[in-house]
Amino acid sequence: DTGVSQDPRHKITKRGQNVTFRCDPISEHNRLYWYRQTLGQGPEFLTYFQNEAQLEKSRLLSDRFSAERPKGSFSTLEIQRTEQGDSAMYLCASRAGQGQETQYFGPGTRLLVL
Amino acid sequence: DAKTTQPPSMDCAEGRAANLPCNHSTISGNEYVYWYRQIHSQGPQYIIHGLKNNETNEMASLIITEDRKSSTLILPHATLRDTAVYYCIVRGSYIPTFGRGTSLIVHP
DSSP: OOSOEEEOSEEEEOTTOOEEEEEEOOTTOOEEEEEEEOTTSOOEEEEEEETTEEEEEOTTSOTTEEEEOTTSSOEEEEESSOOGGGOEEEEEEEEOSTTOOOOEEOOOEEEEEO | OOOOBOOSEEEEETTSOEEEEEEOTTOOTTOEEEEEEEOTTSOOEEEEEESSSOEEOSSOEEEEOTTSSEEEEEETTOOGGGOEEEEEEEESSSSOOOOOOEEEEEEO
16 A cells, blocks of 8 residues: 555553654655644644655644654654643645645544543 | 635435535635545545536546636435545645535435
8 A cells, every 4th residue: 555654543641641653655745744633623734844844833733742754754743741632633644746736644643642 | 725614514315416515705716626535533535626627536526616616526426435524625825724524424
């Protein structure tokens, strides 16, 4: 399967712990997005990478959140000192370059903070 | 990106056409209309997109009004597996904005 993959698919953690999620985009896609989705809502944009450069961050991305894409391929999203309000589905999407606007989403990582 | 308005929910009988409307009255000339759907506990799946002409692919048809202020996604023969939340997005920038979408329930 050559789609977007995310790992882990599910994560349960205790409040205050750090968690890290990984996203592997479609191999030729140089744009990568992270979204957060809570129950009953559509996905909310968190951050955007073009190759290794983080070009846009939402105000939803507090200083406890950090995302990286060190070699312009896979990306990680880390949440430090997790809070119960961080419980959500974290989605990753990728797309090809200029003129190719269609995003392809991964299956998501469902986070539960106890 | 222009804002979209969709009904929160719809239902459809299996085998019948499902017509999902979307209003985007503030759309500008270079903004495309995109449709995605999200089946429970999965990531959103791309369906179709268009600028001003009607479009059709193996999944659905997209009808855009002449003034481009609204569009309709058509699933010609809905199946139970088409039960999902359908999102209409209008985008001109590189960051699409999702609303709450339309929850479509296809019943036997």
